[in-house]
Amino acid sequence: MIKKLLVYMPALNEEETIKGVLNSIPSIIDGFTSIELLVVNDGSDDKTEEEAKKAGATVITHLQNRGVGTAFQSAVDYALKTKADVMVSIDADGQFDISQIETMISPILEKKADFSIGNRFWDTKPHKMPKIKFIGNKQMSRIISFISKVKIFDASCGFRAYSRNCLLNLNLQGSFTYTHETILDLLHKGYRVSQIPVTVKYFEGRVSRVANNLFVYGFQTSKIIFKSFKDYRPLPFFLTIAFIVFMLALLMAGFVFVNWFNTGMVTPYKSLGFIALALFGMSLLISVLAFLADMLNRIRENQEKILFLTKKKYFEED
Template identity: 60%
Template sequence: MSHLLIYMPALNEAKTIYNVLSSIPKEFFGFDKISLLVVDDGSSDHTEREAMRANATVLSHKHNKGVGSAFVTAVDYALKTKADILVSIDADGQFDVNQIAEMIAPINESKADFCIGNRFLDRRPENMPLIKYWGNKQVNKLVGFISEEKIQDASCGFRAYSREALMNLNLHGSFTYTHEVILDLLNKGYSVSQVPVNVTYFEDRESRVASNLISYAVKTSKISLKCLRDYKPFYFFGIVALGFFLVSFFLGAFVAAHWIFTESITPYKSFGIISLILFLVSILFLVLALLADMLGRIRHNQEKILALIKGQTYEKD
């Protein structure tokens, strides 16, 4: 029996969640079982009641933990209930639930291990603030640079994941998960399909994640840089080492040139000392890069072991 699990994170979505859940098609090609899951992330309204009224399973957090934690809860539930594909979609009605079939098709056809929606196929979506559109583009570039894959919409919450992808997924951030998931799965060799999706932005709607764009940019950049540190440690620390070395080299070259022409390093003696210190710092970062690369290999092996343990724990009948 093939099992499709459709999941929604929810924070105070009582006004919309029943209608969104009720509008989801009752049948999908290739699936015998369709389940609905809502992770109520500390709502203070009647979100839980409305979701249950739409025949969804509700898992509630006692307080708001963030969409990253909500996603981890959903992944754990998907593995426990032996779902073959997990779809995540927002509870506010921004996305078209009829496109779920398009989202799961590449996985069903073994063309991809996970799919992410692309809201930016040819233009900026109507009513999406220009600064938010620009910010998304910058995040796409950063995630694409780290993953070495052209990512068109790294922040879209409309996605689908195969069971194998979920089994090998390891997340550490609670604020958001969208970028970390892409980096983690691509780093492990899983393939992605980017599916064009329709989105509606409501003028009076405030984003639960990106309501403060500066804070959002800082937090997502931290997550992405941590991923770069973890997945490409030699590159990450090597760049820092190279930066210190170049500054050291140019300062040292300047002092050396002054000595050649004047036979004295006065008044640039301090420059020579700084150059030597920076050179030693660059050596320390190079050593750190080598150690981090070694630890990265150990981490990679540990994640393989963890995936095997998950496979035994959540083994399908």
């Protein structure tokens, strides 16, 4: 049986490194009869596209920078159209050890996992990784672990591997990045993850293409996680908000009641009482919204199952 591996790299102005990284990828890997290299050139203004083609890679070019999330979706679409059985994503700057590709895909070939993600923090903080970036990544991983209910050690690592079924079932919304949303989406749908210890090199003076501004990166990824939490766990999400509003109303009402009990008058806190009453009503409405969102989430899950079967039929017959 023919099994195809697609090795994908997002690239933005990587002319200095991309050819060397592509040339270092082995042409033969156990378990596959075909290996294709794919570069999604995300709005580069240097010779990234030319260098990638010299190395024998297929290149998809975005005329302007659209973000690694959109680049990843372009790669997923290409993988499905070309009937890839497994897709590996790896950075184009040479940070990761190419020889670990086989380790990354091994759990998928052995049917022990459906997708694999690299774990840069398996031993300690990677050498030369900025401390603030290390702390930010660890905190983000804790949030992803909390939402997914699976312990994730490195939610932001771009070195990963996906089975074809995972690619068919991915429906992502974020264009800025894909790393966190992908984990949440696949785990929510019951796919098994394997977390592989990987080695990584950080270069002096190099600025990350995604996290070059940690505040922007934190804001953008927080938005994606916030939306994912709302979509995948709407009942606890909205009920938590309702509870907070209810407690705030209870505190205000309690304060007014104590004043009335001591003085026999609501004045001068009458307005506070009306605000408390409004907050009680708001908490009730949000509670109703929580159950409506939970019902809509079940409808969405059924629609995604239908979409998975439709995509599977479409790409198999294409």
